[in-house]
Amino acid sequence: MSGTLRFLLASWKVNLASALEYRLSFFLLAGMMFVNNTIWLFFWYLFFARFPVVSGWEIGDVMLLWAVSAGGFGWASVLFGNFPRIATIVSSGQLDVYLSQPKPVLLNMLTSRMSVTGAGDFAFGLIVFLWAGDLTPRGCLLFACALLLAGVLFIGVMAIAGSLAFWIGNAEGIASQVFGGFISLTIYPTGIFRGAAKVILFTVVPAGFIGYMPIGLMREFDPGFAAAAFCAAAIFSACGALLFRVGLARYASGNAMTMRN
Amino acid sequence: MKLALEARALGKTFRVKEKRAGVRGSLRSLFAPEWKEKTAVDRIDLSVATGETVALLGPNGAGKSTTIKMLTGILHPTAGEATVAGLTPWRERTKLAYRIGTVFGQKSQLWYHLPPVDTFELISRVYELDRRDYAKRRDRLVERFELGPYLHTPVRKLSLGERMRCEIAASFLHRPQILFLDEPTIGLDVVVKERIREIIRERNREEETTVFLTSHDAGDVEELCSRAIVIHHGGVLVDRPVALLRRELLSSKTVTVTLADSEDPATAAEWFGRRAWAPLPEGVELAAIEGKRVRLSVDLALTDMNQLLASLTQAARIADLTVEDPTLEDTIKHIYGMEKTKGGVSP
Structure with missing residues (x-):
């Protein structure tokens, strides 16, 4: 266990060093993602200036929704940067290097890349929380829990979508659709969804758990919701890991030239 | 004899979708796909002793890389059993990874934007090496592989030869019992190839590292390996010591x-047309003529070498004459030819 922890720390250090190799590119990419998120939030600001309350959601809640979604996605992308690329890595036969090393394959593969734009997302999430969040110790702790659950849900969902590549070969398109769709659904207030759409958001595509965090976890702590969100994160990440493990027996490798960067 | 690895009836088949050409073929494949079982490795038997250096040879698509990937736990076989360093690769992959090293010529384990020393550090964590032991080992390998001048240079700025030396050094960091190399010298120049072979030989000699490699380069096999296993269409065609393979399977010499300059007219082609035997003796074939140099392929089963040389020296003034064994590439070509004409070659 301590060996795996030391390996993870070394891997993150190497990723950071690799990302910082091009300092200007690092700051530009991270900065541009920050600006991109800010523009989205500005549109919401204009919307709420005209309709101050929508299904019980106010501008402060939407800001926290963005803080949780971008922040959760950000830390997951920084520490486990390959999670959106699982399908590509599997279908193009790039798992060989990870399979030849004595570390858990999924963990090794996920941690071998750091997303620079993810750093921008994470910084954006923190700054928005500092601006609109509850800065008491309790508020900070709940925000940290929300970030953790959001990040684990992102990784779990993409591990499931990406592992499909073991069965259907070129799953890059599907994984990309799931990725884009899932992110989009996490940045809209869950209050606007009704009926079957809401059921789907809290079961098949668990974006609703991320979207409802500002209300159910941070504004009015609901133990039932917190437990459900925790279980969803655990179930989706466990299913992703299991599916990936089972899928490894079907891995077909490939002959593409690959470099680690 | 202690075995480093053993495979019994090891096989791998892939299910491949077959599509006819054009848009119509694509549409047909969409609604009624046709699948075909492709045998990559056809139930091969292998055994390699500890400390042995073995080459797995064959043309593209023969199943070399698939075999190596099954033996390293990367691919799961569809048939058969294998034991590598006492473990079943695909069932005990993690344990096995501590005991083996892998070098894939086309798949780098070095971080492209970072210097090799950073990857070495990460690899030491991957294999959970003792810090002091790692530092000593790294320094030793840096010295032997002559990596000092570019240890701190980003990999993207290294030449292919420098990168491959770093790749192989990285694979030796954890003292593997068995080293698997898949096309380790692909794309390298002669000098770098020779250096890499020398280093691998040295590790084999000093640490009794078993070496199992695939290569298209006859030089890798001739200079590194004591035994060659030739596979074709997924099955073992020949399993022989390299020296025997050349001597026994090919009874020909070049x-x-x-x-000599005094020979007139100047070119060998004209000389052969005017003065040499017509036709050539049985078992002698004219392989090539370049200027005044003539290359003959001689089948010793049909021609006596002494008689041939005597006839040659009587027929013309000779400036130089060499008799050589055929290259391994020629030998392998010959084996494939035998399989085509006879429907198989028994080892």
Whole structure:
């Protein structure tokens, strides 16, 4: 266990060093993602200036929704940067290097890349929380829990979508659709969804758990919701890991030239 | 004899979708796909002793890389069993990874934007090496592989030869019992190839590292390996010591004759047309003529070498004459030819 922890720390250090190799590119990419998120939030600001309350959601809640979604996605992308690329890595036969090393394959593969734009997302999430969040110790702790659950849900969902590549070969398109769709659904207030759409958001595509965090976890702590969100994160990440493990027996490798960067 | 690895009836088949050409073929494939079982490795038997250096040879698509990937736990076989360093690769992959090293010529384990020393550090964590032991080992390998001048240079700025030396050094960091190399010298120049072979030989000699490699380069096999296993269409065609393979399977020699300047007319082609035997003796074939140099392929089963040389020296003034064994590439070509004509070669 301590060996795996030391390996993870070394891997993150190497990723950071690799990302910082091009300092200007690092700051530009991270900065541009920050600006991109800010523009989205500005549109919401204009919307709420005209309709101050929508299904019980106010501008402060939407800001926290963005803080949780971008922040959760950000830390997951920084520490486990390959999670959106699982399908590509599997279908193009790039798992060989990870399979030849004595570390858990999924963990090794996920941690071998750091997303620079993810750093921008994470910084954006923190700054928005500092601006609109509850800065008491309790508020900070709940925000940290929300970030953790959001990040684990992102990784779990993409591990499931990406592992499909073991069965259907070129799953890059599907994984990309799931990725884009899932992110989009996490940045809209869950209050606007009704009926079957809401059921789907809290079961098949668990974006609703991320979207409802500002209300159910941070504004009015609901133990039932917190437990459900925790279980969803655990179930989706466990299913992703299991599916990936089972899928490894079907891995077909490939002959593409690959470099680690 | 202690075995480093053993495979019994090891096989791998892939299910491949077959599509006819054009848009119509694509549409047909969409609604009624046709699948075909492709045998990549056809139930091969292998055994390699500890400390042995073995080459797995064959043309593209023969199943070399698939075999190596099954033996390293990367691919799961569809048939058969294998034991590598006492473990079943695909069932005990993690344990096995501590005992083996892998070098894939086309798949780098070095971080592209970072210097090799950073990857070495990460690899030491991957294999959970003792810090002091790692530092000593790294320094030793840096010295032997002559990596000092570019240890701190980003990999993207290294030449292919420098990168491959770093790749191989990285694979030796955890003292593997068995080293698997898949096309380790692909794309390298002669000098770098020779250096890499020398280093691998040295590790084999000093640490009794078993070496199992695939290569298209006959030089890798001739200079590194004591035994060669030739596979074709997924099955083992020949399993022989390298020296025997050349001597036994090919009873031919290459005789190169350079005519003396005094010979007239100047070119060997004209000389052969005017004065040499017509036709050539049985078992002798004219392989090539370049200027005054003539290369003959001689089948010793049909021609006596002494008689041939005597006839040659009587027929013309000779400036130089060499008799050589055929290259391993020629030998392998010959084996494939035998399989085509006879429907198989028994080892």
